[in-house]
Amino acid sequence: MKIGVPTEIKNNENRVAMTPAGVISLKTAGHEVYVQKGAGLGSNFTDEQYVEAGAVMVETAADAWKQEMVMKVKEPLQEEYGYFYEGLILFTYLHLAPEPELTKALIDNKVVAIAYETVQLDNGSLPLLTPMSEVAGRMASQIGAQFLEKSHGGKGILLGSIPGVRRGKVTVIGGGVVGTNAAKIAMGLGADVTIIDLNPERLRQLDDIFGSSINTMMSNPLNIHECLSESDLVVGAVLIPGAKAPKLVTDEMVQSMTKGSVIVDVAIDQGGIFETTDRITTHDNPTYEKHGVLHYAVANMPGAVPRTSTIGLTNVTIPYALQLANKGYRKACLDNLPLMKGINTLDGYVTYEAVAEAHGLEYSDVRSLLEN
Ligand SMILES: NC(=O)C1=CN([C@@H]2O[C@H](COP(=O)(O)OP(=O)(O)OC[C@H]3O[C@@H](n4cnc5c(N)ncnc54)[C@H](O)[C@@H]3O)[C@@H](O)[C@H]2O)C=CC1
Ligand SMILES: CC(=O)C(=O)O
Numbered sequence: 628m629k630i631g632v633p634t635e636i637k638n639n640e641n642r643v644a645m646t647p648a649g650v651i652s653l654k655t656a657g658h659e660v661y662v663q664k665g666a667g668l669g670s671n672f673t674d675e676q677y678v679e680a681g682a683v684m685v686e687t688a689a690d691a692w693k694q695e696m697v698m699k700v701k702e703p704l705q706e707e708y709g710y711f712y713e714g715l716i717l718f719t720y721l722h723l724a725p726e727p728e729l730t731k732a733l734i735d736n737k738v739v740a741i742a743y744e745t746v747q748l749d750n751g752s753l754p755l756l757t758p759m760s761e762v763a764g765r766m767a768s769q770i771g772a773q774f775l776e777k778s779h780g781g782k783g784i785l786l787g788s789i790p791g792v793r794r795g796k797v798t799v800i801g802g803g804v805v806g807t808n809a810a811k812i813a814m815g816l817g818a819d820v821t822i823i824d825l826n827p828e829r830l831r832q833l834d835d836i837f838g839s840s841i842n843t844m845m846s847n848p849l850n851i852h853e854c855l856s857e858s859d860l861v862v863g864a865v866l867i868p869g870a871k872a873p874k875l876v877t878d879e880m881v882q883s884m885t886k887g888s889v890i891v892d893v894a895i896d897q898g899g900i901f902e903t904t905d906r907i908t909t910h911d912n913p914t915y916e917k918h919g920v921l922h923y924a925v926a927n928m929p930g931a932v933p934r935t936s937t938i939g940l941t942n943v944t945i946p947y948a949l950q951l952a953n954k955g956y957r958k959a960c961l962d963n964l965p966l967m968k969g970i971n972t973l974d975g976y977v978t979y980e981a982v983a984e985a986h987g988l989e990y991s992d993v994r995s996l997l998e999n
Pocket of ligand 2: 720759
């Protein structure tokens with residue numbers, strides 16, 4: 628199969644969908660990889676390293692996009708929709724639930740759109756989301772601590788504090804991969820951390836992992852409101868796979884937070900869990916203020932640490948890319964149920980139920996389409 632790797636064009640997105648090591652794996656299996664010149668530079672991979680690995684370097688994005696399968700990191704932006712064609716296999720993060728226009732463009736062009744974030748193992752875990760959630764979770768507390776500094780617009784507290792002064796309070800809503808990693812770093816900084824989740828089993832696991840060094844609470848509006856009013860930093864880390872994020876934090880709850888507190892809504896890529904995170908921000912201009920609270924809502928947080936993130940992402944995507952390339956997408960997905968769950972659009976239909984629901988579109992069963 629011929630596989631294209633274009634340069635990412637989202638604001639400050641320096642990751643790339645394939646490392647030279649990934650090129651070697653695909654070449655060894657008999658495939659051709661076409662990498663846009665300079666695509667790896669943001670992650671410190673040079674064109675020479677790709678050539679040495681066996682890639683063909685191409686001049687333009689169009690050259691990379693015309694291959695049979697395109698691997699990317701972020702969802703295509705509007706200026707990339709023109710590259711879509713019928714039967715193109717697009718393997719990338721898509722986050723379609725909050726993206727009606729992208730969903731329409733994929734359907735209209737009959738793209739085989741396989742979303743990293745909905746590939747799901749039998750135990751419910753999301754293997755192609757996990758490493759980036761680990762990065763974003765760890766970054767969330769680091770970034771929150773930074774924006775709590777006065778010079779960055781925050782209330783001027785040190786999360787871990789010093790002897791004789793109260794420690795900062797951090798609430799993490801959603802105790803999955805992002806939430807656990809955010810909690811780890813916040814605890815490491817010395818903060819007083821509470822994790823809120825809806826799943827009692829998950830709360831038990833978190834209690835087993837962290838013991839009495841964190842507080843766990845059941846997710847309900849009363850608990851969320853109470854925790855928020857006392858928190859210096861709140862991290863949004865809830866996910867219902869493929870679906871638009873539920874707005875668990877109301878405008879009124881945000882108003883109850885003290886001035887200069889910070890919200891980091893990591894779940895913004897699925898629409899965000901705060902009523903007040905009504906826009907996506909960028910690494911160039913990452914925060915805005917509402918009700919005196921600083922909001923950080925960057926949808927590609929791992930893009931800020933591209934070397935770590937690119938290697939972490941490609942460690943998990945390449946084995947799936949190999950299956951798609953070796954067998955073709957129909958057989959690869961029919962043979963591998965977790966990969967089949969990644970298909971969000973196929974033959975002009977929406978094949979992921981939560982995405983169809985988010986846009987009021989008809990849902991079509993992916994297996995029936997694949998077996999046709
Ligand atoms: N902004 C960015 O750059 C990035 C964003 N993300 C996003 O972060 C979000 C979280 O991802 P993961 O931690 O990997 O998901 P996950 O599936 O590991 O965890 C989600 C957690 O939310 C919990 N949950 C569901 N409904 C809830 C409710 N009503 N109240 C409280 N908890 C609830 C689940 O029980 C689960 O523990 C996703 O939207 C993901 O796409 C991930 C990486 C980068
Ligand atoms: C998960 C995701 O959207 C990201 O890593 O940018």
